[in-house]
Amino acid sequence: MRFSRRSLLVSGLGIAAAAAATPRFAYAAAGTTRRLVFIIQRGAADGLATLAPTGDPAFASARKALADETADGAKLDAMFTLHPALANTATLYGAKQAHFAHAVATAYRDRSHFDGQNMLEGGGARPYGREDGWVGRMLTLLPDAEREALAIAAAVPLALRGRFPVGTYAPSRLPQADADLIARLSALYADDPLLHPLWDSAVKTQELAGDIGGNNGRNGADLGKLAASLMQPADGARVMMVETGGWDTHSGQRGRLAAQLRGLDQLVAALQTGLGTAWNDTLVIVATEFGRTVEVNGTGGTDHGTASSAMFLGGALAHGGTVVADWPGLAPASRYEGRDLRPTRNLESVIAEAVAHHYALDPKRVMTTLYPDA
Amino acid sequence: MAVQYLAANRFGLGRRYDDPAIGDPRDWLTRQLAQFDPAPAPIAALAGREAVAAAYVDYFADRRAMREAEARAPTPEGADPEVERLSRSDIRRHYVDAASARLTAAVASPTPFAERLVHFWSNHFAVSADKLPVIGFAGNYEFEAIRPNIMGKFADLLIAAVRHPAMLLYLDQAQSFGPDSALATRMRGRGRRQAPGLNENLAREILELHTLGVRSGYTQADVTSFAKALTGVTVSGLGRGAGQRLMPADARPGETVFIAPLHQPGSQTILGKSYPDTGARQAEAVLRDLAVHPATATHIATKIARHFTGDTPPQSLVDRLAEDFRRSGGDLRSLYRTLVASPEPWAADTAMFKSPWDWSVSVMRALKLPALGERQNVAAMFNQLGQPLWRPGSPAGYADLVATWAGSAALMQRVELASRIAGRIGDRVDARRLAPLILADALTTETETAIARADSPGQGMAMLFASPAFLRR
Numbered sequence: 001m002r003f004s005r006r007s008l009l010v011s012g013l014g015i016a017a018a019a020a021a022t023p024r025f026a027y028a029a030a031g032t033t034r035r036l037v038f039i040i041q042r043g044a045a046d047g048l049a050t051l052a053p054t055g056d057p058a059f060a061s062a063r064k065a066l067a068d069e070t071a072d073g074a075k076l077d078a079m080f081t082l083h084p085a086l087a088n089t090a091t092l093y094g095a096k097q098a099h100f101a102h103a104v105a106t107a108y109r110d111r112s113h114f115d116g117q118n119m120l121e122g123g124g125a126r127p128y129g130r131e132d133g134w135v136g137r138m139l140t141l142l143p144d145a146e147r148e149a150l151a152i153a154a155a156v157p158l159a160l161r162g163r164f165p166v167g168t169y170a171p172s173r174l175p176q177a178d179a180d181l182i183a184r185l186s187a188l189y190a191d192d193p194l195l196h197p198l199w200d201s202a203v204k205t206q207e208l209a210g211d212i213g214g215n216n217g218r219n220g221a222d223l224g225k226l227a228a229s230l231m232q233p234a235d236g237a238r239v240m241m242v243e244t245g246g247w248d249t250h251s252g253q254r255g256r257l258a259a260q261l262r263g264l265d266q267l268v269a270a271l272q273t274g275l276g277t278a279w280n281d282t283l284v285i286v287a288t289e290f291g292r293t294v295e296v297n298g299t300g301g302t303d304h305g306t307a308s309s310a311m312f313l314g315g316a317l318a319h320g321g322t323v324v325a326d327w328p329g330l331a332p333a334s335r336y337e338g339r340d341l342r343p344t345r346n347l348e349s350v351i352a353e354a355v356a357h358h359y360a361l362d363p364k365r366v367m368t369t370l371y372p373d374a
Numbered sequence: 375m376a377v378q379y380l381a382a383n384r385f386g387l388g389r390r391y392d393d394p395a396i397g398d399p400r401d402w403l404t405r406q407l408a409q410f411d412p413a414p415a416p417i418a419a420l421a422g423r424e425a426v427a428a429a430y431v432d433y434f435a436d437r438r439a440m441r442e443a444e445a446r447a448p449t450p451e452g453a454d455p456e457v458e459r460l461s462r463s464d465i466r467r468h469y470v471d472a473a474s475a476r477l478t479a480a481v482a483s484p485t486p487f488a489e490r491l492v493h494f495w496s497n498h499f500a501v502s503a504d505k506l507p508v509i510g511f512a513g514n515y516e517f518e519a520i521r522p523n524i525m526g527k528f529a530d531l532l533i534a535a536v537r538h539p540a541m542l543l544y545l546d547q548a549q550s551f552g553p554d555s556a557l558a559t560r561m562r563g564r565g566r567r568q569a570p571g572l573n574e575n576l577a578r579e580i581l582e583l584h585t586l587g588v589r590s591g592y593t594q595a596d597v598t599s600f601a602k603a604l605t606g607v608t609v610s611g612l613g614r615g616a617g618q619r620l621m622p623a624d625a626r627p628g629e630t631v632f633i634a635p636l637h638q639p640g641s642q643t644i645l646g647k648s649y650p651d652t653g654a655r656q657a658e659a660v661l662r663d664l665a666v667h668p669a670t671a672t673h674i675a676t677k678i679a680r681h682f683t684g685d686t687p688p689q690s691l692v693d694r695l696a697e698d699f700r701r702s703g704g705d706l707r708s709l710y711r712t713l714v715a716s717p718e719p720w721a722a723d724t725a726m727f728k729s730p731w732d733w734s735v736s737v738m739r740a741l742k743l744p745a746l747g748e749r750q751n752v753a754a755m756f757n758q759l760g761q762p763l764w765r766p767g768s769p770a771g772y773a774d775l776v777a778t779w780a781g782s783a784a785l786m787q788r789v790e791l792a793s794r795i796a797g798r799i800g801d802r803v804d805a806r807r808l809a810p811l812i813l814a815d816a817l818t819t820e821t822e823t824a825i826a827r828a829d830s831p832g833q834g835m836a837m838l839f840a841s842p843a844f845l846r847r
Contacts, residue, residue, distance in 0.1 A: 043829030114831045118801055155798045181793060181833055185840055188824045192842050194727070194780060202782035248829035 034146055034281045034359060035231055037240045037271065038135055038159060039264070041288035042117060043180070043248035047308030048294065048330075048341060049257055050086070051100050051323065055079035058330035062294045066302075069254055076100075080323050085261035088269040092313055096320030099312040101350045103325045105290060105343035107374070111304035113248070116289030121159035123348060125373035134351070134370040135239060136162020141361055141369055142239075150230055150237035152223065160241050167237070169230060180246040212244050212263030220244075220263030221270040228274020231282075242267070247288060251299035268313055280315030283358040285351060287311075293339050294330050306340035310347060318357040324350075348374055379816035380720055383728075383847040384682060386486035388736025389812050403487045403714045407707050410488035412521040416478040420471060423518060423539070426510040427628025429464040430612050465510040469503060472513020473753040473763045481738040488524070491710065493731065494681055496520045496764075499535035499584060500771030503764045507543035507612065511628075512764035515540035528674065528704030529665035532584060533658060536576070537630045539609040545576035545769060548612070552605040552638025557620065572638075577601035579769045585664040587673030592645060599642040603649060603657045606637030671699035674709075677774065682713060684724035685775050691718040725846040727780040729772065730759035732847060733788060737795060737839050740812045743802060745795045759791070760784055785845075792839035796832040805834035809841075816843040 052070040053059050055078050060067045073081040074090035080102070082090050092098035108119040108127065115127035123134035139147045140163055150167040151160050160166040182203055189195040212220035223242060231237050244264065249256050264286070272279045291308030307328075326344035328334050336342040348371045355370065356363035367374065381399035382389040396402045483489040496516045503509045519538040523531040535541055542548045550573035551558055558570055577600040582588045611618070611627025620633050632654035641650045647663065649656050664670060675695035679687035691713075698712040699705075713719065728736065734755070738745045746755070756763050761779075766772045805825050810817055821841040828834035838844060 042833075112826070113829050114801065114804060114806065114834065117830060121801075153797065153800070155800045155802075158801055178793075180829060181789070181836055184824060184828070184833070184837060185789060188820060188837065188841065191820075194776070195785070195842055195845070198780060198782045198785050200782075202786040245829060245833065248827075250827075 033238075033278060035238050035240070035275070035278060035283070036135075036138075036355070036358065037227065037231070037242060037282065037284045039242045039244060039267070039284065039286045040117070040121070040157070040159065041247045041264075041286065042243060042245045043113060043288070044116070044290050044292055044304055045247040045260070045288040045308060046249060046253065046257060046292040046302055047102060047288075047310075048291065048302075049253070050083050050261060050311075051076075051102055051309040052081045052083065053079055053102070053327065053330065054081040056327070056330045058294075058332075058334075062296075062330055064296050065300070066254060066296050069258065076323055079325075079327065083258070083261050085258045086265045088265045088272075089311070089313070092268075092272075093321055097313060097315055097317060098321070099317050099319050100309055100323045101312070101325065101345065101347070102309045102323060103307045103328055103341055103344045104310055104347040104350055105307040106347045108290065109306065111290065111306075113289060113304075118158065120287060120289045120347070121157060123371045123373075129373060132162040133157070133159035134348075135159045135241060136164065136166070137369050137372075138355060138366075139164045139239065141366065142359065146238045146359075148235075148237050149239035149241075151241040151243070152227060152230070153241070153243050157241055157243065160239075178245055180248060212246070212260065212267055217259070217262035217266040220265070220267035223263075224267035224270030225274050227267075228271050232275055232278060249292070249301045250297070250303060251301040253296075253301040282314045283316070283354060284313040285310070285354065286313070287347060287351070291341050294335055294341060295339065306336045307343035308341070310350060312354050314358075316358065318354070346374070376722060376814065376816040377720060378814035379843065380722075382486075382814065383736065383816075384719060384726070385490065385714070387480055387483065387490055387732065388486070388739045389814065390739045391742045391808070391811070400714050404711055406485035406487045407525060407710055410485045410525060412524075413517070414479045414483070416475040416482075417517050417521070420475050420513065420517065421468065423511075423514050423628050424626060426465075426468045426514055427539070427611060427626070429468060429510055430507065431627050433462060433465055434612070465506075468510040468514070469512060469764075470751060470753045472517070473756070476513065476516070476763065477735065477738075477752050480735045486739075487710075491524050492516065492521055494678070495524050495531065495535075497766070497771035497774070498677065499532075499541070500766050500769055501540045501544040501764060502766050502768060503762070504767060505544055508540050508764070511538070511540035511543070514538075516764070525707050526705075527665070528670070528699070528706055529662050531706065532580075532665050533661050535584070536580060536661065537607065539612065539628055539630060541576070542607065542609050542630065543612065545579055546573040547576040547604060548608045549573055550576070550601065550605055550608075551636045552602060554640075555605060555638055556635035570636075572598070572601050572605065574598060574601040577604055580661070580664065583770055585673065586667055586669040587676075590669040590673070596644050599644050600657075600660055602638035602640075603642045603644070603660050606632045606634060606654065607657065608633060608636065666700075666703050668696075668700055671696040671704070674704075675699055678709065678713060679718070681726070681774055682719040683721075684726055685777075688718045691716050725776075726774075727776045727778075728845060728847050729779050730756060730761040730784070730788075731763075733839075733845065734759065734791075736812075736844070736847075737792070740808060740839075741795075741799065741803060743799055745798065747798075759787060788845070789836065789840045792836040793832075795839070796835035799832070799835060801831035803835060804831060805838045808835070809838050812838065813841070813843045818843065 054070055070081045072084040075081050076093060089098055106119045107125055108116050118127045121133045122130040124130035139149055147164055149160055150169055151157050153168050156166045156168055186199060189199045212223055227240055227242050231240055246260055268284060275282055287310040288308050291305040292302035293305045297303055328342035328344050332338055334342060352367040352370050353363060356366040377399045378396055381396050381402060385403050480489050501508045501512055501515055503512045515538045519534040523534045551570035553571050574597050578597045581592050586592055608631060610621045610625035610629045610631045620635055622631060625631050634653060637653060639651055641648050644660055649659050675692050679691045679695055694716060695709060695712060698709055702708040753763060772778060809822060809825050825834045825837050828837055
């Protein structure tokens with residue numbers, strides 16, 4: 001269809017061919033101060049709300065009430081409108097410091113969060129196919145000075161596992177029981193005569209300082225500030241993973257997702273501010289395990305889907321200020337299994353391409369290292 | 375009936391991740407009665423009673439020296455709190471080490487039913503570490519007085535508990551002397567106004583809490599007579615006052631000793647029976663009679679029945695257990711067998727809420743990976759969860775009721791801890807696979823679906839540990 005943006009795609013193969021003859025791609029040049037942040041959105045973030053294809057004629061009817069919320073968002077081009085909660089991200093886009101890929105998915109085609117996240121992080125060809133992760137393998141391509149990796153988490157997430165040791169940092173007041181877990185337990189305890197009243201009263205007295213969306217986005221800002229403080233110093237981390245949860249919006253998506261995205265927006269803003277000039281050599285990748293259904297469900301939410309969007313942010317992007325998508329269309333016949341946004345591009349190769357550009361590495365080598373089973 | 379779940383959780387301490395399937399649940403439980411190891415490796419490795427006593431001896435010596443120095447040259451601030459703290463820290467270390475060993479043993483135990491019985495009896499014969507002399511001895515008390523005796527006769531368990539320094543010091547027996555004992559008489563003769571006297575604390579609690587039960591018909595006269603019969607039993611090297619000079623020369627600090635000059639002479643009448651003065655044997659004879667008293671049978675039967683059914687145990691079960699206790703003369707193994715063979719604990723319409731201890735142990739048993747950091751202070755964790763180990767604050771122990779542990783803040787704390795543990799483990803454990811193993815035949819569709827729909831492996835694990843069936847037993 002005419003929305004195809006294939007022309008914008010930078011063919012990985014083309015660069016690989018060019019790079020094969022260029023030995024300087026073998027290792028990133030020493031002495032640089034490049035940084036990479038991988039923000040994982042656990043729970044399947046809705047790419048169709050984050051980066052709404054308002055130019056698709058099927059969008060408004062499929063999304064019904066949820067479509068309205070994009071009205072105040074930044075129109076990035078004829079096709080896509082950014083969610084209004086992503087105000088800072090829109091500014092970055094204008095400054096060519098944000099780039100989006102849409103209708104992307106990993107090789108995973110089922111709808112389990114566990115398996116999907118395992119594939120997104122491990123980068124294998126099947127769930128639980130790998131013991132190490134793509135970021136962990138990426139470290140093997142980097143010079144010592146850029147290999148210092150850290151996760152803001154209690155344990156090393158799969159994405160960072162691999163040959164090199166990775167630190168973890170968990171502030172003592174790390175959000176423990178996030179709002180989403182609390183909501184799920186409320187549902188699980190609903191019919192329990194003992195637990196229901198206990199939990200109700202516990203939740204009422206609980207300060208919800210948990211998820212990034214809480215506290216009007218300030219929790220996200222705090223997390224971003226923390227991440228920056230761990231990456232900014234000369235001996236700080238150069239590769240960082242930040243975990244975010246609460247994206248599984250099966251019900252009441254409108255308010256919840258806006259809060260989540262506001263938190264994410266402030267997280268990135270705080271990261272940018274905290275890194276100062278280092279932002280110019282930083283790549284931030286934001287990705288989720290899969291997307292959500294095209295249609296709104298009966299509870300004002302969306303269910304597990306397939307393709308979603310991914311964000312690339314930073315001061316040195318190859319294609320800042322662009323949205324890249326081979327748009328499949330949202331009409332029922334165009335959807336994956338009649339319900340989901342059809343994936344038209346591998347998230348794996350999109351990530352590998354961005355990493356290769358960021359570190360000036362041979363894209364082919366990056367692809368085979370990050371995704372050896374692809 | 376969720377027999378697999380009940381065997382593993384109501385009777386046991388939660389399924390271990392590597393436990394083989396429970397074939398015949400009743401057989402699995404009764405076999406544990408023979409297989410129980412009173413001194414598994416983590417406990418056997420601990421410093422013994424003498425080392426604990428030595429820490430107290432040092433502490434008392436330091437404190438005495440400080441007070442003497444203070445008396446000679448008073449400082450504006452008084453005794454140096456730092457010296458006081460360091461001196462206490464050795465005692466504290468025994469407590470912390472014991473707490474850790476208790477948890478390690480419980481998590482690893484292949485006989486979790488027997489292990490639960492240890493915890494039950496330790497709480498029945500509660501000492502509380504808010505009293506300084508108990509802090510260091512509390513673990514040793516459970517390991518040396520309770521553990522070796524839970525498979526024998528109730529009388530032997532009772533006597534071992536009552537004679538341990540932790541109990542003697544906790545309930546003031548170490549300072550209780552016969553009003554007409556040789557020592558008291560001698561001191562009065564010397565015109566000392568404050569002659570050592572009787573302390574009824576231990577005698578009363580044995581009658582009220584350990585054996586007959588409150589309002590079971592004993593009188594104040596019985597308490598006083600029993601207290602008199604108990605005089606002479608004290609702890610060497612640690613007690614205060616006049617008695618210490620009378621300790622046998624070969625007695626080591628921390629040893630339970632009988633000092634005849636402290637004992638109240640004469641026969642004592644307790645519950646209508648006269649006990650001739652046989653010295654140390656006098657109190658033992660009383661204890662042996664109390665241990666097989668019909669009121670004791672009912673009291674113990676009720677507590678056991680409650681622990682394995684719910685707040686209001688079925689009368690049929692209480693009666694059956696009491697009858698077994700009376701018939702066998704307090705044979706505990708027979709009591710446990712009757713419990714396991716009874717239908718009431720296997721009924722699904724009642725449930726207990728796991729204590730913080732039960733819940734934490736069951737979480738750790740479920741996980742192959744360590745749930746806690748290597749440097750996690752176990753004792754501090756249970757303080758935080760509201761169930762400090764060996765510190766119920768009263769000789770009655772922790773109440774064994776749903777309402778004791780099912781509070782809203784406590785529930786949120788559990789969810790937060792579950793979330794923290796799940797965060798540590800991340801995707802290295804798949805809660806979807808773990809749930810059917812751990813909750814077995816009590817896994818509901820709701821819980822299974824909730825875990826499967828979790829937005830991450832960690833959240834799934836937190837949901838498993840916070841699920842209604844996992845919170846209960």
